[in-house]
Amino acid sequence: MAPISTGDVIPDGTLSYFDENDKLQHVSLNSLAAGKKVILFGVPGAFTPTCSTKHVPGFVKKAKELKSKGVDEILLISVNDPFVMKEWSKTYPGNKHVKFLADGSATYTHALGLELDLSEKGLGTRSRRFSLLVDNLKVKVANVESGGEFTVSSVDEILKAL
Amino acid sequence: MAATASITITRLLCSPTSLSRSATSRFVPKTLSSSTISFPLLALKHRSKSLRLSTAAPLTTISAAISVGEKLPESTLSYLDSAGEVQTVTVSDLTKGKKVILIAVPGAFTPTCSQKHVPSYVEKAGELKSKGVDTIACVSVNDAFVMQAWKKDLKVNDEVLMLSDGNGHFTRAIGAELDLSDKPVGLGVRSRRYAMLVDDGVVKVCNMEEGGGFTFSGAEDMLKAL
Numbered sequence: 001m002a003p004i005s006t007g008d009v010i011p012d013g014t015l016s017y018f019d020e021n022d023k024l025q026h027v028s029l030n031s032l033a034a035g036k037k038v039i040l041f042g043v044p045g046a047f048t049p050t051c052s053t054k055h056v057p058g059f060v061k062k063a064k065e066l067k068s069k070g071v072d073e074i075l076l077i078s079v080n081d082p083f084v085m086k087e088w089s090k091t092y093p094g095n096k097h098v099k100f101l102a103d104g105s106a107t108y109t110h111a112l113g114l115e116l117d118l119s120e121k122g123l124g125t126r127s128r129r130f131s132l133l134v135d136n137l138k139v140k141v142a143n144v145e146s147g148g149e150f151t152v153s154s155v156d157e158i159l160k161a162l
Numbered sequence: 163m164a165a166t167a168s169i170t171i172t173r174l175l176c177s178p179t180s181l182s183r184s185a186t187s188r189f190v191p192k193t194l195s196s197s198t199i200s201f202p203l204l205a206l207k208h209r210s211k212s213l214r215l216s217t218a219a220p221l222t223t224i225s226a227a228i229s230v231g232e233k234l235p236e237s238t239l240s241y242l243d244s245a246g247e248v249q250t251v252t253v254s255d256l257t258k259g260k261k262v263i264l265i266a267v268p269g270a271f272t273p274t275c276s277q278k279h280v281p282s283y284v285e286k287a288g289e290l291k292s293k294g295v296d297t298i299a300c301v302s303v304n305d306a307f308v309m310q311a312w313k314k315d316l317k318v319n320d321e322v323l324m325l326s327d328g329n330g331h332f333t334r335a336i337g338a339e340l341d342l343s344d345k346p347v348g349l350g351v352r353s354r355r356y357a358m359l360v361d362d363g364v365v366k367v368c369n370m371e372e373g374g375g376f377t378f379s380g381a382e383d384m385l386k387a388l
Binding site for chain 2: 016024026045046047048049080081082083084086087088102103104105119121122123124
């Protein structure tokens with residue numbers, strides 16, 4: 001699949017998470033994003049350094065600002081299981097708006113065309129680092145890194161587009 | 163909250179109705195467990211031994227799970243050192259000339275693994291070591307970053323080495339895969355829960371659960387075997 005880019009309609013797919021009662025929930029991208037302005041950003045791995053200390057904190061800190069500019073949802077996805085995503089989300093106690101969603105089998109990541117083979121590092125198939133601004137399912141801005149580097153996918157880049 | 167998760171997830175991982183594909187068996191292990199099959203295992207054991215020689219390539223046919231008397235296949239596991247760098251250790255380095263308890267869990271941060279299985283070894287580490295165990299290591303099909311975070315969360319120091327079988331090579335090589343891909347929780351292929359006593363690389367005791375159940379793979383059970 002070609003990597004998702006500006007002008008594309010995001011594919012539908014199912015992601016999962018444990019809610020505040022530790023119950024497993026599944027959610028469809030379409031239900032979260034239809035008719036709304038949504039930021040979807042992805043990371044290679046929960047608990048990995050760049051993801052944990054740079055990429056995610058940026059979105060957590062500026063979530064309020066993003067919302068004040070009309071963003072309805074801020075969705076974080078990673079190819080990790082929902083247990084791991086839940087524990088990782090707990091390491092950001094100040095987080096109020098970013099939803100940590102698990103793409104455990106990399107199905108949605110494949111649908112976006114953003115898979116990253118990290119088998120050599122014992123991580124299997126993961127996602128490239130990216131951030132998308134999606135308006136009513138249509139991609140307005142696609143900032144996709146070629147791998148796990150952290151250049152265009154930060155919150156500041158997306159803020160410029162709002 | 164945690165209790166609910168524990169019940170829900172234990173059901174997902176262990177329930178006969180959710181895992182079983184046949185009405186007669188409680189679990190349908192993809193590999194033959196030495197505890198359930200005796201005669202056919204003798205015929206298969208020879209075949210699976212020759213499959214296991216090529217440990218570099220992933221096994222594509224169903225092999226019998228490792229059993230007592232067999233040598234652990236070579237493989238490489240990883241972990242994060244104190245500087246946060248990924249380091250690797252081979253199975254031979256881990257087990258050569260030593261008495262090792264090797265345990266495995268279906269998933270880091272999952273309830274039974276976190277609340278019962280690993281803690282039992284942390285608690286009994288001193289006692290196990292006083293009985294001649296040199297190393298206690300826990301393996302899971304999770305990456306080294308997740309294993310490190312889990313280790314910190316469980317407050318494990320040196321009692322148990324937390325090792326990543328990130329690509330599942332070792333787990334497949336010993337026939338301990340647990341396919342949870344069709345479960346809604348998105349765990350993919352993981353490891354069955356087990357506890358093994360390994361002496362100089364040779365399996366002396368092999369308590370392999372059929373799935374994620376926690377019946378005889380705890381520290382108490384290993385202590386009885388020593």
